[in-house]
Amino acid sequence: xxxxxxxxxxxxxxxxxxxxxxxxxxxxxxxxxxxxxxxxxxxxxxxxxxxxxxxxxxxxxxxxxxxxxxxxxxxxxxxxxxxxxxxxxxxxxxxxxxxxxxxxxxxxxxxxxxxxxxxxxxxxxxxxxxxxxxxxxxxxxxxxxxxxxxxxxxxxxxxxxxxxxxxxxxxxxxxxxxxxxxxxxxxxxxxxxxxxxxxxxxxxxxxxxxxxxxxxxxxxxxxxxxxxxxxxxxxxxxxxxxxxxxxxxxxxxxxxxxxxxxxxxxxxxxxxxxxxxxxxxxxxxxxxxxxxxxxxxxxxxxxxxxxxxxxxxxxxxxxxxxxxxxxxxxxxxxxxxxxxxxxxxxxxxxxxxxxxxxxxxxxxxxxxxxxxxxxxxxxxxxxxxxxxxxxxxxxxxxxxxxxxxxxxxxxxx
Amino acid sequence: xxxxxxxxxxxxxxxxxxxxxxxxxxxxxxxxxxxxxxxxxxxxxxxxxxxxxxxxxxxxxxxxxxxxxxxxxxxxxxxxxxxxxxxxxxxxxxxxxxxxxxxxxxxxxxxxxxxxxxxxxxxxxxxxxxxxxxxxxxxxxxxxxxxxxxxxxxxxxxxxxxxxxxxxxxxxxxxxxx
Numbered sequence: 001x002x003x004x005x006x007x008x009x010x011x012x013x014x015x016x017x018x019x020x021x022x023x024x025x026x027x028x029x030x031x032x033x034x035x036x037x038x039x040x041x042x043x044x045x046x047x048x049x050x051x052x053x054x055x056x057x058x059x060x061x062x063x064x065x066x067x068x069x070x071x072x073x074x075x076x077x078x079x080x081x082x083x084x085x086x087x088x089x090x091x092x093x094x095x096x097x098x099x100x101x102x103x104x105x106x107x108x109x110x111x112x113x114x115x116x117x118x119x120x121x122x123x124x125x126x127x128x129x130x131x132x133x134x135x136x137x138x139x140x141x142x143x144x145x146x147x148x149x150x151x152x153x154x155x156x157x158x159x160x161x162x163x164x165x166x167x168x169x170x171x172x173x174x175x176x177x178x179x180x181x182x183x184x185x186x187x188x189x190x191x192x193x194x195x196x197x198x199x200x201x202x203x204x205x206x207x208x209x210x211x212x213x214x215x216x217x218x219x220x221x222x223x224x225x226x227x228x229x230x231x232x233x234x235x236x237x238x239x240x241x242x243x244x245x246x247x248x249x250x251x252x253x254x255x256x257x258x259x260x261x262x263x264x265x266x267x268x269x270x271x272x273x274x275x276x277x278x279x280x281x282x283x284x285x286x287x288x289x290x291x292x293x294x295x296x297x298x299x300x301x302x303x304x305x306x307x308x309x310x311x312x313x314x315x316x317x318x319x320x321x322x323x324x325x326x327x328x329x330x331x332x333x334x335x336x337x338x339x340x341x342x343x344x345x346x347x348x349x350x351x352x353x354x355x356x357x358x359x360x361x362x363x364x365x366x367x368x369x370x371x372x373x374x375x376x377x378x379x380x381x382x383x384x385x386x387x388x389x390x391x392x393x394x395x396x397x398x399x400x401x402x403x404x405x406x407x408x409x410x411x412x413x
Numbered sequence: 414x415x416x417x418x419x420x421x422x423x424x425x426x427x428x429x430x431x432x433x434x435x436x437x438x439x440x441x442x443x444x445x446x447x448x449x450x451x452x453x454x455x456x457x458x459x460x461x462x463x464x465x466x467x468x469x470x471x472x473x474x475x476x477x478x479x480x481x482x483x484x485x486x487x488x489x490x491x492x493x494x495x496x497x498x499x500x501x502x503x504x505x506x507x508x509x510x511x512x513x514x515x516x517x518x519x520x521x522x523x524x525x526x527x528x529x530x531x532x533x534x535x536x537x538x539x540x541x542x543x544x545x546x547x548x549x550x551x552x553x554x555x556x557x558x559x560x561x562x563x564x565x566x567x568x569x570x571x572x573x574x575x576x577x578x579x580x581x582x583x584x585x586x587x588x589x590x591x
Binding site: 279283287326410412 | 454455468499507508510511
């Protein structure tokens with residue numbers, strides 16, 4: 001329990017390799033999108049659909065990570081958590097990207113709807129026309145909810161309300177740096193309580209809309225929580241990665257292995273939670289013999305078998321085996337490795353949620369894993385890194401007037 | 414030959430008690446144990462207490478539950494009385510994952526409660542072993558084995574010097590509520 005002397009006005013400098021690499025990523029992403037959309041392909045339609053599916057995947061991933069970073073902040077405020085006070089600037093920097101991520105996601109969805117009919121399972125007017133050959137009674141029944149104007153309104157409402165919260169909660173934290181006192185903390189606490197209620201009720205609907213409606217004939221009430229678990233655990237892993245890389249670059253000397261232990265527990269616990277929901281979604285259908293719902297798993301077992309099982313290996317087995325031990329959670333390199341596995345794993349998770357909805361028969365229909373997947377993922381990773389790190393570099397790395405800061409600096413498990 | 418078994422230094426403040434621990438350690442006086450009414454950060458490292466092996470025990474209790482349930486359910490549904498349910502195989506693993514999970518938790522929880530009682534010598538009906546009753550209330554107690562450390566006056570002096578409010582020489586190890 002010695003006396004610590006940390007430089008609490010330390011600021012991150014966004015230069016050098018990190019900046020170059022993230023810009024290279026963005027350029028690769030833009031080139032890949034241009035290649036996918038404007039290049040003269042043999043199967044142009046399938047290629048365009050595949051580009052849009054990938055854009056939706058990464059746009060959704062990006063928005064979800066920024067949303068869940070906001071959720072992380074809200075949870076810390078509502079729980080009045082002390083341990084995290086000194087690392088809150090990292091999720092804050094991620095939450096600051098939310099308005100941008102929301103605009104990108106809505107742009108992708110709108111462009112997908114109006115140029116290639118990304119949501120072709122329900123967004124086609126012929127499906128609702130009783131005189132048409134392709135009239136679909138099920139979709140007609142859902143059309144009060146699943147129609148383009150209401151769909152886009154919901155996207156605006158959900159992402160807009162999360163963005164407003166992320167704006168205020170970061171702004172108050174910066175105000176706290178200047179003025180001190182408890183005013184900002186109290187406001188953040190109250191606002192967080194309201195936000196958690198809104199977030200809890202709307203994220204499942206957001207997931208139903210954005211991802212589950214790709215296969216509009218099928219539904220599962222577990223799907224919303226399944227997506228929530230995905231976005232939350234991938235965000236925790238990304239927070240851990242950013243903190244570890246900052247620490248390796250010589251910043252944030254106050255982060256000790258007890259903070260890593262807490263993040264590791266979070267990643268471990270919510271990976272198990274993810275598996276629980278993932279499995280429950282399957283078990284309800286399997287156990288109750290709901291043959292009309294098996295179509296979802298039929299596609300995944302037949303055309304996407306590799307991805308289906310890879311998903312389980314990356315997101316369940318690897319955190320389970322690698323993070324169960326206490327010493328592993330406290331080791332900076334093991335935690336970094338597992339976090340990277342989990343982040344890649346949730347890309348695979350989203351991949352096998354989205355692709356079978358667009359390409360039912362897998363590679364035979366035109367899906368696959370190649371330049372488009374890698375390039376677009378690189379683009380969004382670059383964009384995320386660039387925006388997060390530039391937001392991070394604008395303010396000190398620690399909220400020096402946070403009321404629980406001393407507890408966090410002396411955090412010990 | 415004195416009958417003193419344990420010397421107890423009773424402190425009113427945790428920092429003074431930590432100071433007392435340092436003083437005793439500087440003079441190579443072995444500390445039997447320390448009793449505090451609240452957890453104190455870093456005290457395990459200071460006293461050199463080994464980390465609890467409860468997590469390893471938990472793992473083995475858990476795995477026992479897993480194996481028990483899987484064996485039981487296999488014997489019941491596939492060997493002893495196979496029933497065709499919805500055309501599934503007799504030992505349809507996904508069906509039994511939730512109950513296996515529950516039994517893992519149950520065995521783990523009961524096992525840990527049992528280990529806890531065994532290691533603290535606590536179980537219903539037994540008077541708890543307490544060296545100083547105020548350690549459960551408002552005092553921080555350092556206990557020193559008086560038979561191994563014979564320089565009683567020096568120990569007294571060190572404890573008082575570190576801020577002990579009271580130093581007791583006990584002829585019994587435990588006070589009990591009886």
